[in-house]
Amino acid sequence: MTNSTNSTAIELKGLTFRYPSGRTALNDVICSISDGERVALVGPSGAGKSTLLMHLNGLLPAASVVNEGDAQVFIKSQPVTKGRLREVRRQIGFLFQDPDDQLFCPTVREDVAFGPLNLGLDQDEILNRVNCSLLAVGMPEHGLRNPSQLSTGERKRVCLAGVFACEPAILVLDEPTSNLDPRARRQLLEILRTFPGTQIIATHDLDFALELCQRVLVLDGGQLKADGPVEQVLANSSLMDRHGLEVPWRLRRTQ
Numbered sequence: 001m002t003n004s005t006n007s008t009a010i011e012l013k014g015l016t017f018r019y020p021s022g023r024t025a026l027n028d029v030i031c032s033i034s035d036g037e038r039v040a041l042v043g044p045s046g047a048g049k050s051t052l053l054m055h056l057n058g059l060l061p062a063a064s065v066v067n068e069g070d071a072q073v074f075i076k077s078q079p080v081t082k083g084r085l086r087e088v089r090r091q092i093g094f095l096f097q098d099p100d101d102q103l104f105c106p107t108v109r110e111d112v113a114f115g116p117l118n119l120g121l122d123q124d125e126i127l128n129r130v131n132c133s134l135l136a137v138g139m140p141e142h143g144l145r146n147p148s149q150l151s152t153g154e155r156k157r158v159c160l161a162g163v164f165a166c167e168p169a170i171l172v173l174d175e176p177t178s179n180l181d182p183r184a185r186r187q188l189l190e191i192l193r194t195f196p197g198t199q200i201i202a203t204h205d206l207d208f209a210l211e212l213c214q215r216v217l218v219l220d221g222g223q224l225k226a227d228g229p230v231e232q233v234l235a236n237s238s239l240m241d242r243h244g245l246e247v248p249w250r251l252r253r254t255q
Contacts, residue, residue: 005095009198019139040209043219044244049202093168100154109143115166133161
């Protein structure tokens with residue numbers, strides 16, 4: 001599924017995870033994603049999509065218990081372990097489903113500047129990154145606004161600007177279109193199309209996946225059930241039905 005001529009951005013080697021309750025959330029997930037690929041991660045609620053995403057930057061499992069020999073997740077060939085989290089997290093930009101989980105400063109500019117500040121950049125570079133990132137998401141005039149006064153779509157774009165300001169190689173997005181109206185959804189789609197790096201996007205919005213991604217992973221019950229070209233997989237009505245999904249409208253009309 002991946003292009004062997006490209007280097008690997010993300011590699012999962014038998015990723016398995018159980019919550020303290022004993023519930024298995026991920027079971028032997030094996031896949032690799034090449035640099036520059038845009039990959040959708042789909043499946044029914046409770047399939048393990050968010051759990052998988054949180055492993056990519058060490059949010060799960062607890063960083064203090066992941067040792068070198070236990071690594072099941074690799075970012076740019078770096079194992080996601082307690083000793084390498086700082087290096088790994090420089091490569092990953094994470095957009096949470098709820099923008100309020102990422103916005104906590106009194107102004108948009110301060111929120112966007114937070115990541116670069118923590119990277120130890122000088123003031124001129126931070127200012128440049130903030131300006132460029134707000135421009136990239138179409139919000140250069142919103143810098144002095146309080147994020148709480150913005151719409152959901154605008155807050156998500158502010159979060160994305162904060163991610164862009166850190167210049168990650170990989171974007172990880174959890175349900176990016178949830179609670180967006182059609183205009184905000186379209187704006188987000190166009191912004192993500194301009195990002196040159198790797199993207200992995202967990203979503204229930206299969207039309208969005210079809211419009212943005214080249215490849216799709218189907219996760220159900222913590223297991224990888226399908227992996228292939230987005231149109232081929234999402235057009236497979238028996239596969240979609242088996243895993244609680246529906247063929248996108250655009251593909252239904254072409255069948």
